[in-house]
Amino acid sequence: MKKNIVYKYKDNLYLNITNRCPVKCVYCIKYRWKSRFRGYYLGLNKEPRFEEVIKELNKKLKIYCNIKEIVFCGYGEPLLRWEILKKVTLWIKKNYPEIKIRINTNGLASAYKKINIPKKLEGLIDTISVSLNAHNQKVYNTLHKTKIKSPFNKIINFIKQAKKYSSKVVITTILHPKIDVDKVKKIAEKLKVEFRQREYLTDYENK
Numbered sequence: 001m002k003k004n005i006v007y008k009y010k011d012n013l014y015l016n017i018t019n020r021c022p023v024k025c026v027y028c029i030k031y032r033w034k035s036r037f038r039g040y041y042l043g044l045n046k047e048p049r050f051e052e053v054i055k056e057l058n059k060k061l062k063i064y065c066n067i068k069e070i071v072f073c074g075y076g077e078p079l080l081r082w083e084i085l086k087k088v089t090l091w092i093k094k095n096y097p098e099i100k101i102r103i104n105t106n107g108l109a110s111a112y113k114k115i116n117i118p119k120k121l122e123g124l125i126d127t128i129s130v131s132l133n134a135h136n137q138k139v140y141n142t143l144h145k146t147k148i149k150s151p152f153n154k155i156i157n158f159i160k161q162a163k164k165y166s167s168k169v170v171i172t173t174i175l176h177p178k179i180d181v182d183k184v185k186k187i188a189e190k191l192k193v194e195f196r197q198r199e200y201l202t203d204y205e206n207k
């Protein structure tokens with residue numbers, strides 16, 4: 001099956017640069033949807049080099065003229081490859097300065113890599129969207145498996161750093177029966193960042 005490094009969804013282009021992830025979430029659609037996503041296949045047998053990402057991205061940007069946002073997302077944690085992500089971001093800013101850039105992250109890459117990644121990306125990213133998907137450490141541990149110690153607190157620290165170095169930060173949560181969405185919303189209010197709830201996806205959808 002052809003791997004998709006760059007895929008279009010609604011008005012945006014999404015960049016799938018890794019399948020690696022420092023956490024395993026019980027609700028992850030990568031496993032349940034067998035690496036497929038709405039008609040695309042996001043399984044990577046090897047991670048794309050910078051040149052490959054740019055080639056694919058440029059091709060898509062020539063086909064679709066009204067792209068609003070380019071989003072680092074895919075089936076893995078994009079910030080594990082923050083260096084290549086930074087290079088791609090600089091390329092977009094130079095060649096398509098009108099297009100906004102967003103990162104969808106689980107907020108654990110800084111803890112995993114032991115680097116302050118938001119600081120490394122200072123001023124480059126328009127939106128950092130962090131999937132918190134829990135209202136406290138206990139609930140986080142029920143829904144997520146990771147070797148990182150105190151992951152919930154590490155994500156909160158990541159959000160605070162992201163706020164310092166990026167103009168917009170959003171906390172998101174899926175609507176899951178174990179997650180108290182109002183409490184997640186309150187965390188966002190307390191941290192003075194935006195909040196967005198997302199659908200809890202179960203069966204494969206191709207829409």
Ligand code: SF4
Nearest residue numbers: 021024025028076106
């Ligand atoms: S962080 Fe994202 S890619 Fe990683 S396991 Fe969770 S849902 Fe899947």
